[in-house]
Amino acid sequence: MTTIPSTGSGVLKRSFGVVGTTVAAVGLFAPGTATADVFVPLPDGQKAAPGALITRTGESALVSPSLAANGAGRVVWVSGMVVAEVTDTPEGKVGPDRGPSNSPGSNNSSTSGASQLNTGYVIGCQVSISDDAVSLAAKAGLAPQRGSLSGSIGVRMSPGEVRFVQLERADIVGPGTYSVDYTHVDMSIEGCGGYAQARAYTNLEIVGDNHSKTTLYGQPFSIG
Template sequence: MTNYRTAAVRVAGAGAVAAVAMGLFSTGAADADTFVPLPDGQKLGPGVTVSRTGEHAIVSPSLAANGAGRVVWVSGNAVADVTATPEGEVGPFNGPANEPGSNNSSTHGASQLNTGYIVGCQVSISDEAISAELAGGLGLTLPFGGSEVVPDGAFEGAIGLDLGPGEVKFVQIEIKDITEPGIYSVEYQDVEIAIQGCAGYAQARAYTVVEIIGDNYSKTSLYGMPFSIG
């Protein structure tokens, strides 16, 4: 069986362009891994261009073979090209200031790039669902819209999710502080997400959020294409 069990993260340049397709590594095998290439994306925001390239996923039935589990390995490259941000100094988190331009947001003293995945069980995570259920954008470190943020640390092993019907959770791959203008990149390869408890269909999609601090606070969110995890 193909070994995709190693999770690793490294900072690097843009990855290869991926076309939308789906195929099996082992044609005819009931438990074959499924390779899912995913399209690139880009979004312009105040003082930043957010992009994602080279994204793909490898979906496999769970080794538990209980019908409620599956495993996906995700890879991609998230980049923030920041042209305008106040020079930040990373410090403790502060609560919302409620001042003009603050968007009632907390900050830890620096702008930030945050990337990961939204995973849902028997619930739509389409653009319409995100607009309706997650109005205002993704929270960077706190649960948002009744969902749960799973802390990073995937680089030491698999991320395990207990996901019931109708639940959505956010799997945080990496956060990178932005202390001055420049290009910030997070490349991740074969990060393993193991899902248990979801007897119905499951979906996932990438998210990348860039938060720019300052008097004119902004949050730019780029979502990837939803894909099935079986």
């Protein structure tokens, strides 16, 4: 599993109690116009969390065969925006990134001492990414592959595997509106002979005495 550097850039914006991450990422290869490319518009979603509301809008995917043309790879460019309107959270203090504890429920998020919004994709190779499959993967304590919105994300998989790829996160240090906006972030899936699926996930984890973790999943879609 590798992350290939590219020329994209990211900016974290903070103003008037509103924190957002706005990124336009372009990988080594821009989305092509070949007839084999498939554009997949995806529905919006929303989920209530304790003291917050999570919303995903404008999600889409552009699926292309891998340039390797070996039948075991494909590339998908994903776009979307997730927003968490947080009305109740302790005043957080951002500390060292401890990473996932690899215990049940920690599969696709990690906190650094503050509450946190993080988003990414669940990818399955020859596995239908239904709610049951995602739940089983979560219980297995699979740690996420940390991606980067400033480059191409390489994901190597084998048949039957499920992986979480975290695109970006935002620390929540108090009530406010927190967002992550990503455009044409490309994920290259290699080694998966057979069909593959993906679906977006967004985690909102609120720390403190009334600790909670809420996940909003997107609609599954085929990536070839």
